[in-house]
Amino acid sequence: MTSSSVEQSVHAYQIVHQRHAIERIAQRGIREEDVEHLLLAGETIKEKAMKCVICKQGETQSGTTTMTLEKDTTTVIFKKVPTEVCETCSEAYPDAATTRHLLHVVEEAARAGVQVDVRSYAA
Numbered sequence: 877m878t879s880s881s882v883e884q885s886v887h888a889y890q891i892v893h894q895r896h897a898i899e900r901i902a903q904r905g906i907r908e909e910d911v912e913h914l915l916l917a918g919e920t921i922k923e924k925a926m927k928c929v930i931c932k933q934g935e936t937q938s939g940t941t942t943m944t945l946e947k948d949t950t951t952v953i954f955k956k957v958p959t960e961v962c963e964t965c966s967e968a969y970p971d972a973a974t975t976r977h978l979l980h981v982v983e984e985a986a987r988a989g990v991q992v993d994v995r996s997y998a999a
């Protein structure tokens with residue numbers, strides 16, 4: 877997969893939580909090509925006790941969240957997604973590897989004609 881196709885597939889989805897992770901990446905001043913490199917390499921961006929960019933009060937800690945991803949007419953609800961979670965407002969910050977896995981699963985579900993699916997996250 878080329879970096880441009882990664883970018884296209886990221887933009888093709890409506891991502892409920894990931895937009896905030898992208899905001900976080902933007903806020904930290906990481907260049908777009910570095911983010912793509914991390915996506916392609918399957919590496920994760922990790923930080924300890926990150927300040928939440930949504931409420932600007934809480935700090936994040938390891939936890940799990942429920943995420944809903946849509947593509948075309950397909951909706952997949954993932955439970956127990958491992959992610960950093962804001963202790964104050966519960967905003968979630970999934971890493972690049974997790975996001976890529978979620979996108980892959982939604983892509984397959986859309987191809988299979990799934991309308992709604994609820995599943996537990998599994999790497």
Ligand SMILES: [Zn+2]
Pocket residue numbers: 928929930931932933934962963964965966967
């Ligand atoms: Zn917060």
